[in-house]
Amino acid sequence: xxxxxxxNITRAFRLGExxxxxxxxxxxxxxxxEYVAIMGPSGSGKSTMLNLLGxxxxxxxxxxxxxxxxxTTLASNELAAIRRTRIGFVFQSFHLIPRLTAxxxxxxxxxxxxxxxxxxxxxxxxxLKKVGLSMRAGHRPDELSGGQRQRIAIxxxxxxxxxxxxxxxxxxxxxxxxxxxxxxxxxxxxxxxxTLIVVTHDSSIGHRSRRRLMMVDGVLNDxxxxx
Amino acid sequence: MNPSDTLxxxxxxAFSHPLRSSLLVLAMSIGMAAVVILTALGDGMRNYIVGQFxxxxxNLIIVMPGRTETGGLKxxxxxxxxxxxxxxxxxxxLQRVDHVRRVAPVSAGNTEVAANGRLREVMVIGTTANxxxxxxxxxxxxxxxxxxxxxxxxxxxxxxxxxxxxxxGDKSPIGQMIRVxxxxxxxxxxxxxAGQGLESNTDELVIVPVATSLAIFNTNTxxxxxxxxxxxxxxxxxxxxxxxxxxxxHTGELDVTLITQDAVLSTFDRILSAxxxxxxxxxxxxxxxxxxxxxxxxxxxxxxRTAEIGLLKALGASNRSIMHLFITEATLLSLMxxxxxxxLGHLGAWSIRLNWPILPAWPPAWAVAAxxxxxxxxxxxxxVMPAQRAAALDPVLALTGH
Numbered sequence: 001x002x003x004x005x006x007x008n009i010t011r012a013f014r015l016g017e018x019x020x021x022x023x024x025x026x027x028x029x030x031x032x033x034e035y036v037a038i039m040g041p042s043g044s045g046k047s048t049m050l051n052l053l054g055x056x057x058x059x060x061x062x063x064x065x066x067x068x069x070x071x072t073t074l075a076s077n078e079l080a081a082i083r084r085t086r087i088g089f090v091f092q093s094f095h096l097i098p099r100l101t102a103x104x105x106x107x108x109x110x111x112x113x114x115x116x117x118x119x120x121x122x123x124x125x126x127x128l129k130k131v132g133l134s135m136r137a138g139h140r141p142d143e144l145s146g147g148q149r150q151r152i153a154i155x156x157x158x159x160x161x162x163x164x165x166x167x168x169x170x171x172x173x174x175x176x177x178x179x180x181x182x183x184x185x186x187x188x189x190x191x192x193x194x195t196l197i198v199v200t201h202d203s204s205i206g207h208r209s210r211r212r213l214m215m216v217d218g219v220l221n222d223x224x225x226x227x
Numbered sequence: 228m229n230p231s232d233t234l235x236x237x238x239x240x241a242f243s244h245p246l247r248s249s250l251l252v253l254a255m256s257i258g259m260a261a262v263v264i265l266t267a268l269g270d271g272m273r274n275y276i277v278g279q280f281x282x283x284x285x286n287l288i289i290v291m292p293g294r295t296e297t298g299g300l301k302x303x304x305x306x307x308x309x310x311x312x313x314x315x316x317x318x319x320x321l322q323r324v325d326h327v328r329r330v331a332p333v334s335a336g337n338t339e340v341a342a343n344g345r346l347r348e349v350m351v352i353g354t355t356a357n358x359x360x361x362x363x364x365x366x367x368x369x370x371x372x373x374x375x376x377x378x379x380x381x382x383x384x385x386x387x388x389x390x391x392x393x394x395x396g397d398k399s400p401i402g403q404m405i406r407v408x409x410x411x412x413x414x415x416x417x418x419x420x421a422g423q424g425l426e427s428n429t430d431e432l433v434i435v436p437v438a439t440s441l442a443i444f445n446t447n448t449x450x451x452x453x454x455x456x457x458x459x460x461x462x463x464x465x466x467x468x469x470x471x472x473x474x475x476x477h478t479g480e481l482d483v484t485l486i487t488q489d490a491v492l493s494t495f496d497r498i499l500s501a502x503x504x505x506x507x508x509x510x511x512x513x514x515x516x517x518x519x520x521x522x523x524x525x526x527x528x529x530x531x532r533t534a535e536i537g538l539l540k541a542l543g544a545s546n547r548s549i550m551h552l553f554i555t556e557a558t559l560l561s562l563m564x565x566x567x568x569x570x571l572g573h574l575g576a577w578s579i580r581l582n583w584p585i586l587p588a589w590p591p592a593w594a595v596a597a598x599x600x601x602x603x604x605x606x607x608x609x610x611v612m613p614a615q616r617a618a619a620l621d622p623v624l625a626l627t628g629h
Binding site: 051054056057076077080081082083084085089091095097098099100108109111112113114156160 | 228229232236239240242243534535537538539540541542543544545546547548622623626
């Protein structure tokens with residue numbers, strides 16, 4: 001089933017006098033349940049690509065169909081609703097709120113969705129078990145190791161049972177061993193049916209995926225089309 | 228997002244910067260405390276002064292000679308316009324009016340008194356036995372003027388407490404002679420200390436029979452006549468009747484002025500209420516300044532928490548949810564400031580009452596309610612702009628902390 005369909009997406013930024021084309025006429029199709037790595041040197045447009053896929057940014061031209069729905073023309077609150085229910089984000093710098101406990105950080109999307117405290121508690125327990133951090137539920141982020149923080153962030157990303165998991169350099173702030181564990185956790189989730197899109201410049205991680213989108217100067221090179 | 232979650236999130240956010248939040252609360256509470264204390268002072272002063280007037284004797288009408296009025300040029304204008312004397316007979320005639328309880332003619336003048344080898348310049352009041360009841364004075368030694376024919380110039384005097392101390396020291400002055408002008412009078416009583424009053428410092432007065440005083444100062448006219456009615460409601464009818472009697476006695480001309488306690492009282496009331504309002508205005512400025520501080524602190528909070536706002540947006544928070552979070556936080560901070568200022572202000576007013584028991588420094592309810600309203604509104608109003616700024620952040624830029 002086609003989940004994501006980009007057609008001739010262009011996104012440009014103004015940097016002082018000059019205009020930088022972060023994405024030029026990118027077209028790609030991603031099916032539900034795929035495991036895709038977006039790779040490329042820094043400045044190649046892969047972060048812009050991820051922001052567009054995650055509905056955080058809008059293209060200047062082209063069309064984006066998300067689960068069959070044209071999302072390029074939606075209002076920002078409609079985009080927020082899709083992000084809330086269908087998309088999970090994992091960031092390089094974790095983005096945990098330092099004053100909240102691990103469990104409260106994980107519960108944030110449920111709180112934003114207006115779920116009752118009882119349902120929140122139940123679901124948070126479930127996902128914390130899934131990422132193996134039930135014992136750390138009451139700890140604050142600064143009491144956790146980097147790998148634990150990223151696992152908490154992953155728990156937060158999957159608590160709404162999204163269709164897609166977008167990970168932006170998820171191992172960038174971790175050592176090789178913990179990075180490996182985090183990637184394995186993400187792959188487990190993918191194996192359970194969640195579409196996984198990972199942005200990375202680490203080729204060893206990129207090569208674990210079944211499909212690689214190489215980005216150079218805003219132009220996309222799809223590994224599937226080449227093979 | 229549920230309101231209770233919004234509130235909890237805002238509380239956690241406010242408490243995550245204890246120093247900044249407490250400074251803001253302090254600023255707000257100083258503004259609020261200023262309103263409470265200043266209005267308590269203003270209103271206390273008003274109550275004190277009004278109370279002083281009431282203690283002068285309520286239900287009082289004062290008849291004074293002379294009247295200022297605008298007149299046209301007519302035949303009568305060429306005749307003399309000098310007001311008639313206000314005499315003891317005038318005062319006497321007013322005693323028979325219905326609802327009048329007491330009448331006291333009053334004359335006054337300054338002269339030299341001498342007793343026990345000492346000399347002093349004092350004010351001499353000439354009046355009758357009723358005066359002590361109308362003015363609510365009391366006697367500490369001896370007795371007041373005897374109740375006798377008002378035209379009889381008895382050679383007796385009652386002196387104020389300061390005067391007694393100055394002239395006689397510790398010795399009892401009762402029965403001693405005092406020279407007032409050219410007359411030698413026998414002291415029959417001493418007033419209890421009373422402080423500042425209508426005519427002058429009552430502790431330095433010499434009070435003599437009204438006929439004696441008129442003789443000493445060689446005049447026929449009284450300073451004024453004090454009339455006490457039986458209650459407040461009868462003041463107006465009595466006043467009308469008094470005017471009618473004086474007019475008849477003074478060949479059809481109303482050449483006196485009648486002042487009622489009420490008129491004086493309400494004038495003072497108005498002036499002092501206006502003063503209190505002025506104080507409220509000054510204090511309100513500090514509340515507005517505190518409101519601007521709320522805005523500043525919230526703008527800093529938005530800047531500091533840019534990445535957090537970006538995260539909330541990525542997690543699917545609507546712009547409205549984010550606005551609510553920040554407005555709630557701003558309102559919460561101003562609410563805490565307002566409440567602590569309210570308590571602080573009441574403590575201040577309480578300590579004023581403790582140190583100056585004479586001043587009834589209670590903040591009026593309207594001022595407190597208005598200040599609470601202003602503080603909350605300014606928190607809300609000044610919180611909106613930072614909250615809008617937070618809601619309008621671009622999620623991509625916000626996530627990277629820009």
